[in-house]
Amino acid sequence: MDVLWMMPLLAIPLLMCTSSTFVFYFKKCFYVAWMMVLALVAIPLCIMKSGGRDVENMRIIRGLVRHVKYLLGLRFEVSGWEHLQTEGPYVIISNHQSSLDVLGLMEILPDRCTMIAKKELIYAGTVGLICWLGGIVFINRKKTSDAKSVMADAAKTMLDDQIRLWVFPEGTRNQRGDLLPFKKGAFHLAVQAQAPIIPVVFSSYSNFYLRKEKQFKSGTIRLKILPKIETEGMTSDDVSTLSDKSFGLMRSAYMGISDKVAQSNGPTRH
Numbered sequence: 230m231d232v233l234w235m236m237p238l239l240a241i242p243l244l245m246c247t248s249s250t251f252v253f254y255f256k257k258c259f260y261v262a263w264m265m266v267l268a269l270v271a272i273p274l275c276i277m278k279s280g281g282r283d284v285e286n287m288r289i290i291r292g293l294v295r296h297v298k299y300l301l302g303l304r305f306e307v308s309g310w311e312h313l314q315t316e317g318p319y320v321i322i323s324n325h326q327s328s329l330d331v332l333g334l335m336e337i338l339p340d341r342c343t344m345i346a347k348k349e350l351i352y353a354g355t356v357g358l359i360c361w362l363g364g365i366v367f368i369n370r371k372k373t374s375d376a377k378s379v380m381a382d383a384a385k386t387m388l389d390d391q392i393r394l395w396v397f398p399e400g401t402r403n404q405r406g407d408l409l410p411f412k413k414g415a416f417h418l419a420v421q422a423q424a425p426i427i428p429v430v431f432s433s434y435s436n437f438y439l440r441k442e443k444q445f446k447s448g449t450i451r452l453k454i455l456p457k458i459e460t461e462g463m464t465s466d467d468v469s470t471l472s473d474k475s476f477g478l479m480r481s482a483y484m485g486i487s488d489k490v491a492q493s494n495g496p497t498r499h
Contacts, residue, residue, distance in 0.1 A: 253443040256301055260328070263300065267293045268355035275362040284343045284364035284392050294335040302447030303329070303437075305336050309454030312427055313339050318387040318394075319457065320419040322411075322475060323429040324483060325397035326404050327438065333431055333452050334395060342393035345383065345414075366394065368414075380414050384421035394418065398472070404440060406433060406487075408480050416468045416475070425457040426471070428479045433487035451486040455479070 245252055271293050275286040298305065321342065323330070334344070343364040351357045351367055361367075366386075368379045383394060396415035403409045419426045430453045437448025455478055463471065 249446075250443040253445040256445045260297070260301060263297065264294070264331075265355045267297075268359040271359050272355065272362065275359065279362075282362055282364055284341055284390070286359075286363045287338060287343055288340065290359060290363050291335045291338050294332065298332050298336070301329075301332075301445075303332065304447075304449045305333060305452055306449060307337060307452045307454070309456075310337075312454045312456050313337065315425065315427065315457055318391055318422060318424045319427055320387075320415055320422070320424055321393065321395040321427050321429055322398050322415050322479070323395070324408055324431055324479065325399050325402050326431060326434050327402055327440070329434065329438065330397075330431060333450055337429070337452060337454065338395070339393055341391065342395060344395040345379075345397075345418075364392070377414070377417070380418045381421060384418050384424075387418075387422045387424060398475070404434065404438075406435065408476065408483060411472050411476050413468050413472055416472045417465065419460045420463045420465060420468055420471070423461050423463075425459050425461075426475060427457045428455040428475055428482070429453070430455065430479050430482040430486060432483070453482050453486050455482060 245255065271286075271289055274289050275283075278289060279286050321339075323334075343366065344360075345366045345368060346360065348367045348369045350360055350365070353360075366379060366383050386392065387394060396418065398411040398415045399409040400412045401409070416426070418424075432451035432453075434448070434450065437446040438444065458471070458475060458478075460467075460471065
C-alpha cells in the first residue's frame with residue numbers, strides 16, 4: 230500500500246520533465262492554491278493591524294506575495310521607478326493579460342494604493358476576503374450606471390483618504406499580442422479627482438505563458454512605468470482624448486518592451 234501511495238509522488242517529477250501540459254496545469258493549480266493559503270495567513274494579520282477594511286493592509290498583502298514569482302520561475306525587470314515617486318493621489322493604469330498580473334502589480338505597488346476589480350472577485354474564497362480587507366473597489370462590469378457611480382465614489386475616496394487606485398482599462402484579460410481598446414472609467418476617475426495618470430506596461434507573456442497551447446515555462450517580464458499624464462483642468466469632454474493618448478503611449482511601450490523580451494528569450498507568438 231505504501232508503494233501505491235508513493236507512485237503519484239514519483240510520477241510528478243517525471244511529468245514535470247516530460248509534459249508541458251502537466252507543467253501548465255500544475256503551475257496554475259499551485260498558483261491559485263498558494264495564493265489562497267497566503268490570503269488565509271494575511272486575513273488575521275490585516276485584522277490585527279487595521280481592525281478591518283483598510284488600504285494600509287495592502288502593505289501586508291504585498292509583503293506576503295512578492296516571493297511567489299520565484300516559485301513559478303518568473304523574473305521581473307522594472308524600468309521607470311522614478312515616475313512612481315509622486316506625492317498624493319494618482320491613478321495607475323496597466324494592460325491586463327492574466328491573473329499573473331497580480332505578481333507584477335505587487336512588485337511595484339506604491340504605498341496607499343489599492344485596485345479596482347470586478348465584483349465577482351469578492352466571492353473567490355480567502356482571496357476575495359483579503360481583497361475586501363485590502364480596500365479593493367469592486368465594480369459590476371455588466372451595469373454601466375453602477376460602474377459610473379462607483380467611479381464617482383472612488384474619486385471622492387481618493388481625495389478624502391489620499392489613496393491611489395490601480396485600474397485595468399482594457400476591462401478584461403487579453404493575450405492577443407496587442408492592447409484592447411480602453412474603457413473610459415479610469416479616465417473619468419482621474420478627471421473627477423483631478424489626479425494624474427501613471428501608465429504601467431507589462432511586456433507580452435507569450436514567451437513563457439500560452440493559455441491555449443497549455444504552456445507555462447520560466448520567463449522574464451518587463452515592467453515599464455511611464456511618465457505621469459496630468460489631468461488638472463480637464464473635464465469630462467477631455468476623457469476621450471485622454472484615453473486615446475494613454476492608449477497610444479502604452480501600446481508603443483508594449484510593442485517595444487515585448488520585442489526586447491522576444492529577442493532575449495526567443496520568438497514571440499502573436
